[in-house]
Amino acid sequence: MSSPAPALGRVGYVTKMYPRYSETFIVHEILAHEAAGLPLDIFSLRTPSDPYFQDIVARVRSPVTQIPSHSPSTQTFWTTLSQAGSVLPDLWPQLHLASQEGTGALDIYQAVLVAVAARQRSITHLHAHFASVGTSIARLAARFAGLTYSFTAHAKDIYHDSVKTADLLRKIRDAHQVITVSDYNLRHLRELAGPDAGHIQRVYNGLDHQRLTYQAPETRSPLILGVGRLVEKKGFTDLIDACALLARRGVPFECRIVGRGELEPVLRAQIAALGLGDQVHLLGALPQAEVLRLIAQAAAFALPCVVGADGNRDGLPTVLLEAMALGTPCISTPVTGIPEVVRDRDTGLLVPEHCPEALSQALQELLRDASLRVRLAGQARALVSDEFDIHRNAARIRQAFQPAAAGVL
Incomplete structure (x- = not known):
């Protein structure tokens, strides 16, 4: 109330x-x-x-x-x-x-x-x-x-x-x-x-928690989801590179990225050059209800934010909070206020900026370890309920x- x-x-x-x-x-x-x-x-x-x-x-x-x-x-x-x-x-x-x-x-x-x-x-x-x-x-x-x-x-x-x-x-x-x-x-x-x-x-x-129903991520298909504007500070080029590393290691996965922005042609070219057309998909902008539905289906939510060359950066992305409220474990980077909510090995996983190798390892861990997903998701939901x-x-x-x-x- x-x-x-x-x-x-x-x-x-x-x-x-x-x-x-x-x-x-x-x-x-x-x-x-x-x-x-x-x-x-x-x-x-x-x-x-x-x-x-x-x-x-x-x-x-x-x-x-x-x-x-x-x-x-x-x-x-x-x-x-x-x-x-x-x-x-x-x-x-x-x-x-x-x-x-x-x-x-x-x-x-x-x-x-x-x-x-x-x-x-x-x-x-x-x-x-x-x-x-x-x-x-x-x-x-x-x-x-x-x-x-x-x-x-x-x-x-x-x-x-x-x-x-x-x-x-x-x-x-x-x-x-x-x-x-x-x-x-x-x-x-x-x-x-x-x-x-x-x-x-x-x-x-x-967040309005009444609109976000928590579902434990014990049984999820190997879906990686990213949501945000297709701009430098969101780090989606690193996410695509990390997906290429997963593919080379034979890890089953699908990655979907929701959003529009100036880097869309660059990201599409990167996906094609890496041969990831069957595994990484740019979905464009979607209504929020559809975005939340996709988040709730994912085994991992990835937002590897970076500080842009012009100093631009994210503050504390609301979509991370939404994913945590819905029960989807998050991977992000220690940029600005993100570590205040994505606490490494407690409420999510943190990897260094511009490090596709570390990001791919964190993604692989979440995709394969259901107990880790459940533990991180439960603690993340408690945090956002208390403070957000x-x-x-x-x-x-x-x-x-x-x-x-x-x-x-």
Whole structure:
């Protein structure tokens, strides 16, 4: 059962794009807030581009506002600002501050639209996911509307080479609360922010365990499953190389990889070059219900994440938590927050980054040892039940909204 929401006002969620196929953790968080009675508005700064969305999006009741994502004409820009002045009485001095920071016209335009909507809808606090464009707009809109804001930092938004440290520090300093999804991230951000780090806290992403039925993996076909965007940081090139090693050793297996992304042609060529066309299959993007069904059938879930050449990396992939909740033993790498959940020989297996040989040995061990699968899976399910419950964790996030919504600005 969800804990009743405290006497909060209305909260606005500012997202770069909503809905987004790969960001179901945001949808689960919103659904948990709704279940607790928190009134929400969702703002999307970019037009959704995924061919279809996850089934759970249909359960969200909060209104979604699509903010225009194109740069306005000069006339539209100044007309919008002039009209906004009647709703946002302190707008012009704040615009001067924004211009001194070098903020672009599109960011100002979108932030003004969000700020006006927030005032008109009696929104009392703004929250963004990722310390990138969503937080940029939430920060400006909160300033323009006289509100507070918070944000959740994940991975690419704080580690990628494109991250501007001065901008990130400014967002941390001005935020009412900063949330991040792993202890690894927490240490990094606190070290970075120094004296401004007191309001940074770790809240794990959560799962709705009622939707994820645990099944012990004692009897599973030799299916290896990987799920994620087909990008460098997911490590799927290493997984395919590991599969080639399994094939050379005569280990029976099938590997399926679910997802879309820029590396798809590269991965297909790699599969063909290694002669794995009958054993390794790229399935493309699938609805979440189908993904969960496949996870529950697999003997091993493999996500050999790596730190990309540009610094991009995963934070703590939700799909690992889903696999653990369903009873599928996981193999991953010690990247960022992953060892906080995949604890080697306890709740899963860890192998070094970029090491197909170690990955193939771990896969072979799980495929052949049913007792190991069962032991790891049971301990993994207990961990995610204890620490990754969406309703408990969303309640902690609502506490970060409470002082602002109660009028302590």
